[in-house]
Amino acid sequence: MTHLSLSPALRGGLLALLAAALFGLSTPFVQLWGRGLGPFTTAGLLYGGAGLVALFIRRPREREAQLQRGDAGRLLAMAVFGAVIGPVALVWGLQRTSGTSASLMLTLEAFFTALLAWRLYGETVDRRVLIAMACLMAGGMVLTLDQGLQGNVQLLGLAAVMVATVAWGVDNTLSRGVADRDPGQVVLAKSSLGVVATVLLAGLLAEPMPNLLAAGVLLGIGATGYGLSLRFYLLAQRTFGAARTGSVFAFAPFIGALGAFGLGERAASVLLVLGGALMLAGVVLHLIESHDHEHTHEVLEHEHAHTHGDGHHDHSHEPMPQGAHSHLHTHTALVHKHPHVPDLHHGHMH
Numbered sequence: 001m002t003h004l005s006l007s008p009a010l011r012g013g014l015l016a017l018l019a020a021a022l023f024g025l026s027t028p029f030v031q032l033w034g035r036g037l038g039p040f041t042t043a044g045l046l047y048g049g050a051g052l053v054a055l056f057i058r059r060p061r062e063r064e065a066q067l068q069r070g071d072a073g074r075l076l077a078m079a080v081f082g083a084v085i086g087p088v089a090l091v092w093g094l095q096r097t098s099g100t101s102a103s104l105m106l107t108l109e110a111f112f113t114a115l116l117a118w119r120l121y122g123e124t125v126d127r128r129v130l131i132a133m134a135c136l137m138a139g140g141m142v143l144t145l146d147q148g149l150q151g152n153v154q155l156l157g158l159a160a161v162m163v164a165t166v167a168w169g170v171d172n173t174l175s176r177g178v179a180d181r182d183p184g185q186v187v188l189a190k191s192s193l194g195v196v197a198t199v200l201l202a203g204l205l206a207e208p209m210p211n212l213l214a215a216g217v218l219l220g221i222g223a224t225g226y227g228l229s230l231r232f233y234l235l236a237q238r239t240f241g242a243a244r245t246g247s248v249f250a251f252a253p254f255i256g257a258l259g260a261f262g263l264g265e266r267a268a269s270v271l272l273v274l275g276g277a278l279m280l281a282g283v284v285l286h287l288i289e290s291h292d293h294e295h296t297h298e299v300l301e302h303e304h305a306h307t308h309g310d311g312h313h314d315h316s317h318e319p320m321p322q323g324a325h326s327h328l329h330t331h332t333a334l335v336h337k338h339p340h341v342p343d344l345h346h347g348h349m350h
Contacts, residue, residue: 006294015236017246019229024255026225027103028263031094033217038207039095043087045215049222051191051229057231058184067178067185073175075189082171083194087226097157099263101146101272103256104139105161107279111136112169113246120173128285132247135282142275142336149271172233172246179237187230250283 034042067075094102111133146228178186210218236245257276 012236012239012245013248015232015239016245017251019232019236020249020252021248021255022229022232023225024103024252025259026229027090027094027100027106027253028260029221030091030143030218030225031099031102031260032263033214033221034091034094036208037090037210037214038202038205039091039346040198040202040205041207041210042091042218043084044130044195044202045210045218046087046222046226047191047198049219051188051195052219052229053223053227054184054188054191054231056184057228058188059182064182064184065180067181068112071178071181074174075186076193078171078174078178079190079197081167081174083190084197085166086167086171087194088198089160089167093164095157095268097154097161099260100257101154101158103253103260104272104276104279105158106165106253106256107136107139107250107283108162109168109172110167110246110250112166113172113249114172116169117176117246118344132282132285133284134202135278136215136250139275139278139282142271146269146271146275169246172237175234176237181232183231183234186234187227190230191227220317238290247283256278259285274322330333 028043030046090106092101114129114133175186233249234247236248254276
């Protein structure tokens with residue numbers, strides 16, 4: 001029973017870390033290869049790459065739940081916040097501040113994701129989580145002070161990165177509603193909508209065209225740092241909840257800061273180190289949270305990819321399928337106690 005109850009959290013944490021690594025490493029490379037390009041052009045190439053990889057990661061109907069017509073409004077909102085406002089603000093900010101401070105500022109995405117998940121979905125926020133969120137916010141304030149001391153251009157760049165974290169926090173919270181759908185379909189739909197919008201805006205603003213090498217590299221960065229990363233993020237949300245996935249994903253900025261250091265950026269200050277330490281403390285506090293109490297599962301009918309033997313899917317098949325599969329199924333009422341996270345089956349209020 002212990003193995004069954006802990007494995008979803010472990011799996012969700014590892015998926016979120018993988019998503020964080022891919023996205024975190026993309027940030028300094030976007031700054032490097034996006035030089036001289038407009039933010040809408042760069043965002044369009046990044047999500048163009050994400051859309052291309054999504055064509056190859058879609059799953060058949062019997063393995064994953066498919067998108068529904070009712071998801072259209074949510075997907076459109078996800079594209080506006082996550083594939084237009086977020087990347088455009090990030091690219092604009094990266095052109096006006098250091099890669100290290102911008103990467104660390106992205107940690108605030110976890111703060112906004114946790115805040116919205118608490119307000120909109122009722123995900124658990126105890127004292128430890130509140131302290132963690134306070135550390136993240138304090139770290140962001142310290143980084144803002146650090147950049148403000150270096151000049152208005154640096155501060156404006158950091159403010160733009162903060163706008164990106166708010167936009168992606170909204171996007172992360174919205175994506176919880178389609179976490180049970182095929183991640184490949186979600187990535188493809190969101191990326192396609194984002195590419196159309198950013199390419200049209202880039203044309204209207206007459207942004208400069210990239211050369212073939214820069215375009216190819218940015219498409220590759222988008223395929224891994226935005227396409228595959230989003231797929232793993234959605235899978236993590238499915239088993240880990242929006243707030244906790246966002247918290248683990250907050251390791252991405254530290255990976256990005258290391259990437260910026262590896263690319264030759266050596267600028268650092270006492271305030272930057274202090275801000276990074278506060279943010280790291282907030283991430284760690286999120287990750288060591290423990291949640292275990294008796295809870296009630298109401299009767300529920302839904303469709304998503306699942307396996308049997310996890311303590312929540314005990315319906316029968318003839319013959320019994322092997323591995324993950326998807327179909328409409330019913331959960332009967334159940335009261336039990338075990339460690340859990342706010343996944344698709346633990347959205348109860350506290």
